[in-house]
Amino acid sequence: MIHANEIRLGNKVQAHGEVITVQQILSSSLIYDSQIKVSREVSKVRGSYKPVYSAPFVEEIKEADFNEIDPIVLTPKILEKCGFRNFMREEWILKIGNSHYDFEFESDGLRLRHPTPSRIPIQYLHQLQNFLYAIAEYELETEL
Numbered sequence: 279m280i281h282a283n284e285i286r287l288g289n290k291v292q293a294h295g296e297v298i299t300v301q302q303i304l305s306s307s308l309i310y311d312s313q314i315k316v317s318r319e320v321s322k323v324r325g326s327y328k329p330v331y332s333a334p335f336v337e338e339i340k341e342a343d344f345n346e347i348d349p350i351v352l353t354p355k356i357l358e359k360c361g362f363r364n365f366m367r368e369e370w371i372l373k374i375g376n377s378h379y380d381f382e383f384e385s386d387g388l389r390l391r392h393p394t395p396s397r398i399p400i401q402y403l404h405q406l407q408n409f410l411y412a413i414a415e416y417e418l419e420t421e422l
Contacts, residue, residue, distance in 0.1 A: 285404055285408075286411075287303070288300060289407050308341065312338070314336070315337075316335055349401075351403075352387065352400065352401060356403060357383065360403075360418055361419075
């Protein structure tokens with residue numbers, strides 16, 4: 279389960295056995311898909327010889343409660359789909375603009391390589407998305 283304060287719009291998480299993208303955060307749930315369906319119906323108008331049509335709009339949403347949402351665990355395969363390159367065993371590099379960010383992927387998670395390494399490892403995809411947005415204002419896109 280993920281708490282509402284851990285996610286933001288655009289995060290990838292799992293719900294109902296599928297990978298979803300957060301579109302809207304509500305008080306106890308989130309919306310991950312919305313579609314507007316338009317139908318064409320014939321309306322009866324008194325005194326008219328021509329058919330008159332109306333087009334009602336119906337919004338269909340898919341929603342998941344926070345207790346149904348699970349994080350996506352980072353794996354080497356997911357890092358590759360996110361644009362990371364691996365040159366050495368545990369070293370993973372992501373290029374953002376003209377900058378390169380070096381990470382070490384260890385058993386407890388992903389850590390930024392720095393003279394003072396990060397204390398808390400990044401274990402889940404939504405944490406990585408939030409981290410990259412916080413340090414570089416970069417929206418990490420991935421197709422899972």
